[in-house]
Amino acid sequence: MLDSVQCPDCKRINEVLSRVGDRWSVLVIISLGQYGTLRFNELKRNLGISQRMLSLTLKELERDGLVNRTYHPTIPPKVEYNLTPMGQSFREPVNALGHWALGNLAKIDSA
Amino acid sequence: MLDSVQCPDCKRINEVLSRVGDRWSVLVIISLGQYGTLRFNELKRNLGISQRMLSLTLKELERDGLVNRTYHPTIPPKVEYNLTPMGQSFREPVNALGHWALGNLAKIDSA
DNA sequence: CTGTATCCATCACGATACTG
DNA sequence: CAGTATCGTGATGGATACAG
Secondary structure: OHHHOOOHHHHHHHHHHHHHOOHHHHHHHHHHHHHOEEEHHHHHHHHOOOHHHHHHHHHHHHHOOOEEEEEEOOOOOEEEEEEOHHHHHHHHHHHHHHHHHHHHHHHHHHO | OHHHOOOHHHHHHHHHHHHHOOHHHHHHHHHHHHHOEEEHHHHHHHHOOOHHHHHHHHHHHHHOOOEEEEEEOOOOOEEEEEEOHHHHHHHHHHHHHHHHHHHHHHHHHHO
8 A cells, every 4th residue: 555655755765764763773874873883692691672573674774785794704604794884875865854953852842 | 660761861752752652643644745735535445544544644643733733524524634834843863764775674674 | 424343354563382 | 792583562543423
């Protein structure tokens, strides 16, 4: 039924949101944006996300070209994640949202 | 577990997303932003949303002070929705997202 | 026309256990 | 450490029917 959306702008937003619109994707991107490079368990601790969801989220973000995965075949293994250029560019609109949030969250709560 | 999020910026984004982060809320706001004022069934047709979800979404948006509801007690009844100033201001960051989407959706698909 | 109430299927997600 | 596999459950959301 998402294809039944008429408003053209809505369709576009819609497609993006269905890609990177879920909470965990956004949070992973923000976190990587702030810290640069993080390992699997660092992200896990940082976000309080379950192994399962983090694994799925990272896989999708990597597939979509937003996140870079580097595997070091040491013992124990070490895997590092960071943002691709496209992932970096995504921080812009997200920060815009964050800025709006900062200014309006209080008003929303009082309403 | 959302309170277990460490990264401070993440927490803020998180709160906002939990309010207006679902797909329908965003689409309703975009649609109202573009058309100005719409009636219940106009929104319904526009978005291909179910009655139930539209009703729930609008109620929440109204409660959060993003959308204005005007009831005309005619027969048959007529209810009009439009954005409050805060709702309007929300279009900014959303449009930023839309702009990013426009430029990167193709790249995401190819990746 | 503008909703609300109920039912039901699907699924997102966490918990847990296991592997290289 | 960095995952994958499996299971159980609560939430999500559509379909349908009904109401003011």
